[in-house]
Structure formats: C-alpha cells, structure tokens
Amino acid sequence: MKKVFVFLFCMLSIYSYSQQKAEKVSQGKITHPQAKNKDISTIVPLSKVEQIMRDTIPQVIYTNKEQKKVNPNDRKPIAFFLNSELVDEIAMRELNPEYIENFNITRRTDTVINNANYDGVVHIALKEGVKLNFITLNQLRDKYLRKDNLPVLFLIDGIITDVDYDTYLIDEFFVYKIFVEKMTNEKEGLSLNIVNILTKKRETIEKENEFWIRGVSTF
Structure with a gap:
C-alpha cells in the first residue's frame, strides 16, 4: 500500500510540474504562462506571412501603365529578317522560339535598309517546313x-x-x-x-x- 501511495504521489507531482511548463490553449490562442493574458506575439517573433495574415488594413498599390513617349531620334529600330524577308519588329514578340533553327545578330548603328536607319540586324532562319501567318x-x-x-x-x-x-x-x-x-x-x-x-x-x-x-x- 505504501508503494502505491508513493507512486501516486510521484505521478501527481510530475503532472503538476508539467502543467506549469506546458503551453496553455484557450479559445484557439496559444499562450505561455509567463505571458499571462498577453498575445504570444509578445514573446515569439512573427514571421512575415503571419504579420500579413494578422494585418487588418489592406495595401493599396497603384501601377502606372502609361508608357513614356519615346523620341524616334533617341532609338532606332532593329531590322528583323525571317528567312531573308524583312518583317515588322512587333511580329517577333510572339514568335514561337521552337520554330527557330538559328539566328545571327549584327550590331551596327549606321545600317540603312530601304532608306530607313536601323541600330542593327537580326537574321533568323526558321526550321524546315515551318509556316507563319x-x-x-x-x-x-x-x-x-x-x-x-x-x-x-x-x-x-x-x-x-x-x-x-x-x-x-x-x-x-x-x-x-x-x-x-x-x-x-x-x-x-x-x-x-x-x-x-x-x-x-x-x-x-x-x-x-x-x-x-x-x-x-x-x-
């Protein structure tokens, strides 16, 4: 009987001690005993994501999509040739890169083609059988x-x-x-x-x- 009493006393002591050390969970908030009624963020630093999640004021960001007007004299276009045919530079923006067999770039600021000045020339050779429209x-x-x-x-x-x-x-x-x-x-x-x-x-x-x-x- 004495051994049983000693065992129960030890178990109660351990349980009481662990209760003091363990974190308490109340209404979905985790707090430390030493924090009393303070938020856990006063003890444990919040990550950037946690700070954003707790912020109640949304950020408002305006983006200016207006593009600055470029003086034609400040920049000359690049001449693009597809299979030796001169094409508009705009057409190159949506050209499938997998269609290209090889290309060559010539950088010369004094290039003149059809009475137009260019900053350089890009020759693009398409793979055999590729057709564009x-x-x-x-x-x-x-x-x-x-x-x-x-x-x-x-x-x-x-x-x-x-x-x-x-x-x-x-x-x-x-x-x-x-x-x-x-x-x-x-x-x-x-x-x-x-x-x-x-x-x-x-x-x-x-x-x-x-x-x-x-x-x-x-x-």
Missing part, C-alpha cells in the same frame, strides 16, 4: 469571334496585352486556343469581352488549366 489582334478577333460590338480586353497566355490591337501582330498558326468571357456589371455600366489567347508554347500547353478564366466559353 502574321495577323493583328483585331484581325484575329474578326476572323474567329462572334460579333457583338462589345469592347475587348486581350490577354496572351494570361497576361494583359496593353498594345494597339490594330498593329500588334501574332502568328495565327501559333495560336492554340481562344477563351472568351463576357464580363458585365450593370450597376457600373460595364460590359466587355475578355479574350485570352493561348499560344503553342510548350510551357503554356503543359499549364493550360492555369490560364482558364472562370465561366469561359471556347470558340
């Missing part, structure tokens, strides 16, 4: 989308394209899918089509689901 974004819209006279916001691979839709060129054969979502907010008087163009870039096709817009329909 450059059209503007508005031409693409007129050719493939239903006509409803709504303004259009173009995205390419999920990125907003803030350009002149009448001059921005894209290779029609490089277009994989076109997703269209009509966005309407009657109270704000807004109604437009959001057109997301997916290209045939390998990474785009592999991550196709990441570019879907909620409620889109395919054309």
